[in-house]
Amino acid sequence: MVGSVGNGAADLGANGNGKAPHLEQQPEEPAVALPMEMEPEMVEGEGKREVVMGRNMHTACFAVKEPDADDDETGEREATMASVLALYRRSLVERTKHHLGYPYNLDFDYGALAQLQHFSINNLGDPFIESNYGVHSRQFEVGVLDWFARLWELEKDEYWGYITNCGTEGNLHGILVGREVFPDGILYASRESHYSVFKAARMYRMECVKVDTHISGEIDCSDFERKLMQNKDKPAIINVNIGTTVKGAVDDLDLVIKTLEESGFQDRFYIHCDGALFGLMIPFVKKAAKVTFKKPIGSVSVSGHKFVGCPMPCGVQVTRLKHINALSSNVEYLASRDATIMGSRNGHAPIFLWYTLNRKGYRGFQKEVQKCLRNAHYLKDRLNAAGIGAMLNELSSTVVFERPKDEEFVRRWQLACEGNIAHVVVMPSVNIDKLDYFLRELVEKRAVWYKDGICQPPCIARDVGQESCFCSLHKK
Numbered sequence: 001m002v003g004s005v006g007n008g009a010a011d012l013g014a015n016g017n018g019k020a021p022h023l024e025q026q027p028e029e030p031a032v033a034l035p036m037e038m039e040p041e042m043v044e045g046e047g048k049r050e051v052v053m054g055r056n057m058h059t060a061c062f063a064v065k066e067p068d069a070d071d072d073e074t075g076e077r078e079a080t081m082a083s084v085l086a087l088y089r090r091s092l093v094e095r096t097k098h099h100l101g102y103p104y105n106l107d108f109d110y111g112a113l114a115q116l117q118h119f120s121i122n123n124l125g126d127p128f129i130e131s132n133y134g135v136h137s138r139q140f141e142v143g144v145l146d147w148f149a150r151l152w153e154l155e156k157d158e159y160w161g162y163i164t165n166c167g168t169e170g171n172l173h174g175i176l177v178g179r180e181v182f183p184d185g186i187l188y189a190s191r192e193s194h195y196s197v198f199k200a201a202r203m204y205r206m207e208c209v210k211v212d213t214h215i216s217g218e219i220d221c222s223d224f225e226r227k228l229m230q231n232k233d234k235p236a237i238i239n240v241n242i243g244t245t246v247k248g249a250v251d252d253l254d255l256v257i258k259t260l261e262e263s264g265f266q267d268r269f270y271i272h273c274d275g276a277l278f279g280l281m282i283p284f285v286k287k288a289a290k291v292t293f294k295k296p297i298g299s300v301s302v303s304g305h306k307f308v309g310c311p312m313p314c315g316v317q318v319t320r321l322k323h324i325n326a327l328s329s330n331v332e333y334l335a336s337r338d339a340t341i342m343g344s345r346n347g348h349a350p351i352f353l354w355y356t357l358n359r360k361g362y363r364g365f366q367k368e369v370q371k372c373l374r375n376a377h378y379l380k381d382r383l384n385a386a387g388i389g390a391m392l393n394e395l396s397s398t399v400v401f402e403r404p405k406d407e408e409f410v411r412r413w414q415l416a417c418e419g420n421i422a423h424v425v426v427m428p429s430v431n432i433d434k435l436d437y438f439l440r441e442l443v444e445k446r447a448v449w450y451k452d453g454i455c456q457p458p459c460i461a462r463d464v465g466q467e468s469c470f471c472s473l474h475k476k
């Protein structure tokens, strides 16, 4: 949040003439060199590179140096630091241009909020109880929470929530609420749930049962039922995915509820909906079943830096007020209540969220969701037309395809990979031009990687199903 809080859209040629005006106005070539980007140390093995665990990488960094005695007079230090920042900014513009793999909307302009960076805004404590730290943004936080509570159909006097540090914190909180409501409950989560769900189980020492998934990545409710029946004596706490990390699969919430009720768990279950990725998109997808507190769910969380597009990680967690009393306690020195995971909380984040929600509103988000889904179909169709197998779940903008052979290419486009598959998450900042640019490069590179026929594109049938795999065995 230093300097301009825009994302450099103008630098990316967003002024329509394809030029990069800000880049042209950059200061002269700085005297310092940007350290080479630190890459995780890898070992080669079976054509893939794996991160070497258990070792810190200290090959390159911006060192912190003690000021020289005469720095104030010469101004040298200030000049060096300005050069480092200018170079770093340039690298961010470049990396932003080639970003496709993470579900982050990089298209925003928060210039109007630059004036607030001089303040140490901290919302420590409960959003609904004023603490004695006065430099806070609770007014914005509660406004944002009200907006989400309306979206998920929970009355103002029946909900509780807070702006979290990220989607992970939302999951940690939602599962903690479930555990407090049912202290002896077992946590159920599909295998394709985000790792933060399993981390919660470890942190809270909860028994955790992994449920199988369909090829789409959706939870398999027959397996869920089987596993429930093996543990009939203990209540169930379930993490339902509103968009899985790798395949963007949306678990069938209605079927999960039906399975619980038909297995004899009425009033003995707690559902947390992990909507980190897709929680704010699904309300605007016509065919999708609703995520709503009119159904017997306990909490919903989303990430704020994903579809919404915030320049810092943040998220939203909403739960039922009646649950929160079970886990909170008063803290005298704050003159507030402790019901959050973290102590100090980023007071800038709610203002950024508030700003975007106000600017875009429901209609703006709806348009962006439709654009993302359209562009995701475009990408999938173009991949298929180029002879590359790809899968796109009906309610998703995550396009899954073969892992590119070359790690350099993976890094350049910042693709998230797992085994033989990679994905592109089509966010509002991913337009057709960017997709065409990516597709052109991918097709050109593949022609080189696979030109002599000795090496073949990987089979991805196990991950996405035979019909979505175009490997030599499954090509029609």
Ligand SMILES: Cc1ncc(COP(=O)(O)O)c(C=O)c1O
Binding pocket: 166, 167, 168, 169, 171, 193, 194, 196, 241, 243, 244, 245, 246, 274, 276, 277, 303, 313, 314, 315
């Ligand atoms: C399904 C899902 N849940 C939770 C998270 C964690 O979100 P965050 O990165 O905001 O902590 C992610 C991150 O990608 C995710 O995909």
